[in-house]
Amino acid sequence: xxxxxxxxxxxxxxxxxxxxxxxxxxxxxxxxxxxxxxxxxxxxxxxxxxxxxxxxxxxxxxxxxxxxxxxxxxxxxxxxxxxxxxxxxxxxxxxxxxxxxxxxxxxxxxxxxxxxxxxxxxxxxxxxxxxxxxxxxxxxxxxxxxxxxxxxxxxxxxxxxxxxxxxxxxxxxxxxxxxxxxxxxxxxxxxxxxxxxxxxxxxxxxxxxxxxxxxxxxxxxxxxxxxxxxxxxxxxxxxxxxxxxxxxxxxxxxxxxxxxxxxxxxxxxxxxxxxxxxxxxxxxxxxxxxxxxxxxxxxxxxxxxxxxxxxxxxxxxxxxxxxxxxxxxxxxxxxxxxxxxxxxxxxxxxxxxxxxxxxxxxxxxxxxxxxxxxxxxxxxxxxxxxxxxxxxxxxxxxxxx
Ligand SMILES: Cc1cc2nc3c(=O)[nH]c(=O)nc-3n(C[C@H](O)[C@H](O)[C@H](O)COP(=O)(O)OP(=O)(O)OC[C@H]3O[C@@H](n4cnc5c(N)ncnc54)[C@H](O)[C@@H]3O)c2cc1C
Numbered sequence: 001x002x003x004x005x006x007x008x009x010x011x012x013x014x015x016x017x018x019x020x021x022x023x024x025x026x027x028x029x030x031x032x033x034x035x036x037x038x039x040x041x042x043x044x045x046x047x048x049x050x051x052x053x054x055x056x057x058x059x060x061x062x063x064x065x066x067x068x069x070x071x072x073x074x075x076x077x078x079x080x081x082x083x084x085x086x087x088x089x090x091x092x093x094x095x096x097x098x099x100x101x102x103x104x105x106x107x108x109x110x111x112x113x114x115x116x117x118x119x120x121x122x123x124x125x126x127x128x129x130x131x132x133x134x135x136x137x138x139x140x141x142x143x144x145x146x147x148x149x150x151x152x153x154x155x156x157x158x159x160x161x162x163x164x165x166x167x168x169x170x171x172x173x174x175x176x177x178x179x180x181x182x183x184x185x186x187x188x189x190x191x192x193x194x195x196x197x198x199x200x201x202x203x204x205x206x207x208x209x210x211x212x213x214x215x216x217x218x219x220x221x222x223x224x225x226x227x228x229x230x231x232x233x234x235x236x237x238x239x240x241x242x243x244x245x246x247x248x249x250x251x252x253x254x255x256x257x258x259x260x261x262x263x264x265x266x267x268x269x270x271x272x273x274x275x276x277x278x279x280x281x282x283x284x285x286x287x288x289x290x291x292x293x294x295x296x297x298x299x300x301x302x303x304x305x306x307x308x309x310x311x312x313x314x315x316x317x318x319x320x321x322x323x324x325x326x327x328x329x330x331x332x333x334x335x336x337x338x339x340x341x342x343x344x345x346x347x348x349x350x351x352x353x354x355x356x357x358x359x360x361x362x363x364x365x366x367x368x369x370x371x372x373x374x375x376x377x378x379x380x381x382x383x384x385x386x387x388x389x390x391x392x393x394x395x396x397x398x399x400x401x
Contacts, residue, residue: 003029003121004316006141006154008128008167010037012103013284013301014160015110020309022120025400026316029152030120031143033127033161037111042103044210044217045295048088048387050302051095056395060094063109068101069211073379074386076200076352078369079362085372087379088387098295098387100210119400126150128161131170131280138171138279155321156312159282160305163268163289168282175270175289178346182353183227184265184292185220187256188212195248202361205354207245208292216249218242219292221353227264229357235259267291269342275335276327283308283330288338293345293353299389300341306393307333313397337390344385 007018010032018030046068054063074086088096114120125146132140132151140153159167168175191214201207208219220242222230230238239253256262271288275281283304290297308330315322351366372378 001029001150001152003027003152003154004319005029005156005158005312006031006152007158007160008141009159009161009165009284009286010034010107010111010122010124011042011160011162011284011301012107012298013286013305014158015107015114016302016305017158017160017283017308018120018122019110019114019117020306020395020397021313021316022114022117023399024309024313024317024397025117025119026313027119028114028121029154030114030122031126031128031141031152032122032124035125037104037107039104043292043295043298044100044102044212045298046099046101046106047296047299047389048091048093048095048097049389049392050299051099052093053302053306053393053395055094057113059109059113064095064099066101066105066109067213068099070097070099071199072097073383074098074199076202077198078202078352078365079360082198083365083369083372084379085369086382086386087376088383090380091383091387093388096387102212103298117400123150128166131157131167133279136278138277141167155279155316157280158308159280159286160284160301161286163270163285165282165286167280168272168286171277171280171282173272173274173277173282175272177268177270178342182221182267182291183224184267185222185227185230186263186265187218187220187261188215189218189242189249189252189255190214191216197246197248200352201245202352202365203245204358204360205241205245206352206361207242209246218246220245223354223356223359224267226357231259238262269346271338271342275331276324278324278327279321281308281312281322281327281330283334287331287334288342290342291345293350294341294386296341296345296386296389300338303337303389303391303393304330304334306395310393310396317400333391340390 130142210217243250284301
């Protein structure tokens with residue numbers, strides 16, 4: 001198979017990059033190892049900056065017709081005290097809130113829009129296993145598909161295959177890591193309309209509860225590698241921990257009757273010193289794996305995709321292969337934003353999460369939280385940082401005629 005650009009991974013970074021390149025008339029193949037987008041471990045947050053991009057593309061009304069809930073402020077509850085630490089309401093954008101929307105809906109939406117471009121192809125159940133190189137330049141990939149191996153040759157390969165990226169490993173691009181701050185246990189409990197459950201609850205552990213209509217999607221943060229200890233104590237003891245943090249759910253934690261329903265997600269924070277080599281560019285988590293803290297990873301992945309499409313789309317559309325300098329420009333544009341955001345996740349937000357299983361997170365509320373209570377402008381500033389990111393991108397390239 002031949003394409004001008006082969007995107008590996010159909011997550012937020014890969015789907016947005018594929019869509020924006022195809023929109024410029026670039027022949028794109030996106031290879032996604034799964035059959036659909038229905039996996040549940042991706043995060044549900046669509047930030048004001050991503051909503052603004054969708055508005056710039058002219059699709060915001062249609063997008064907001066998909067089921068979602070709006071969060072104009074992020075409020076955490078630490079030991080009975082609510083602290084609003086990010087306020088989006090003063091952002092000068094069309095949608096000054098986070099939209100909580102299951103990520104499969106977001107990715108299906110982007111895939112639908114991309115499919116309208118004849119130069120776009122999405123191959124599902126296509127797991128990339130190897131890179132093809134010629135004289136030190138990446139010239140394509142090899143993927144396992146249902147119909148056997150497929151080789152895709154391309155002027156540019158974009159590695160958007162997430163935090164366990166095969167592409168970056170195959171390219172010899174080694175990440176520098178920061179110690180993983182936590183693991184996340186991910187499960188559901190039924191939701192009733194009268195439930196009062198804060199979005200973020202600190203205490204003995206930390207609980208994030210996402211309203212998905214008839215159920216709560218819950219993330220329980222634990223210290224890295226503490227799952228074994230938790231499991232050994234048994235499911236009833238785990239249910240009690242959850243109920244202590246969310247008393248409204250105490251009457252149904254016993255519905256967690258099988259550890260199979262509790263998924264452990266490992267968190268990783270790392271970054272590539274160099275995001276590219278000739279013929280290849282990594283973006284999103286493949287270039288800088290983000291923790292869930294602050295819910296900013298999806299946003300950052302999308303911003304990388306927009307920058308890559310803005311800078312490389314015109315080069316590819318005129319039939320050229322992006323040069324080393326072209327690829328370096330994408331990294332130069334996005335790297336600072338990624339580093340600052342990771343520092344924020346590992347610094348300010350770290351203290352919101354437990355250091356050991358019995359740690360009471362309310363005892364080490366980050367000192368800056370006192371300032372958030374007293375100074376509303378700080379909440380707006382944080383709203384800008386979380387909602388828009390460090391360097392918000394805009395759709396710069398015109399669609400192909
Ligand atoms: C537990 C947890 C919760 C999180 N919650 C949030 C949140 O609420 N909000 C937020 O903003 N961020 C959240 N994050 C961070 C966020 O998930 C990432 O930053 C974001 O998904 C990065 O997008 P991406 O497109 O770069 O990678 P991914 O979303 O990881 O997408 C990569 C895609 O590549 C595919 N793929 C992988 N390998 C191959 C291969 N070899 N061949 C073909 N396809 C392949 C995968 O199937 C996947 O579809 C969370 C992270 C974790 C760990």
